[in-house]
Amino acid sequence: MNxxxxxxxxxQHSYLGLIGLHLKEALLPVLAGLLIALPLGQLCVRxxxxxxxxxxxxxxxxxxxxxxxxxxxxxxxxQSEITVMIxxxxxxxxxxxxxxxxxxxxVPQETLAAATAMGFGPVRRxxxxxxxxxxxxxxxxLRVATVSSISxxxxxxxxxxxxxxxxxxxxxxxxxxPALAVNxxxxxxxxxxxxxxxxxxxxxxxxxxxPRGTRSARRAPRDDSARPEPAALALKDAVR
Numbered sequence: 200m201n202x203x204x205x206x207x208x209x210x211q212h213s214y215l216g217l218i219g220l221h222l223k224e225a226l227l228p229v230l231a232g233l234l235i236a237l238p239l240g241q242l243c244v245r246x247x248x249x250x251x252x253x254x255x256x257x258x259x260x261x262x263x264x265x266x267x268x269x270x271x272x273x274x275x276x277x278q279s280e281i282t283v284m285i286x287x288x289x290x291x292x293x294x295x296x297x298x299x300x301x302x303x304x305x306v307p308q309e310t311l312a313a314a315t316a317m318g319f320g321p322v323r324r325x326x327x328x329x330x331x332x333x334x335x336x337x338x339x340x341l342r343v344a345t346v347s348s349i350s351x352x353x354x355x356x357x358x359x360x361x362x363x364x365x366x367x368x369x370x371x372x373x374x375x376x377p378a379l380a381v382n383x384x385x386x387x388x389x390x391x392x393x394x395x396x397x398x399x400x401x402x403x404x405x406x407x408x409x410p411r412g413t414r415s416a417r418r419a420p421r422d423d424s425a426r427p428e429p430a431a432l433a434l435k436d437a438v439r
Contacts, residue, residue, distance in 0.1 A: 221363035
């Protein structure tokens, strides 16, 4: 176990430092991707002809190997964290844009008409009505994007120790210490699981109308007529 946590000095980080660096390089790109995908997704909903080309472009970008991105960016951003995070942010768009579009399109037209009749403008209707109802779909996209980003950060080790926990894989070969490789794989997997669980918790907190499990549903018969619709709850919260 001593070799498992004994981090080589050339990485210039402790074990906890590598974890913090890994989360930083993985989560900031997903956040940036979400900030780009929210208005882009709304544009795709508003102008339906825009969605196919946007989805095509994001898919093509996702197909570009990260090493090719590094080669292009390294002349501008150098061997830095930014060089790793820019491709990850672009990769997240292929997951987040469809999730947002599908979620927003799931909002019933009756709800949109009611919000408009109550004086909601396009921006307020999007933020206070459409997005809350689209939360389950958006969180589902965020879960996949986050886990993918946590995994891909390790590729940054190709451009000068910018791969956080992935740097342990290179040092495992250089120093002939397999324990470092095991450390990298296990820790990365645990981080992905923990972040996925955290997003599930966020979804539960943001969507109180969704069922919490099957056990409670089995104990008591469901009365769908008494359960308020998600759209109605979102509109009621918006009015508040």
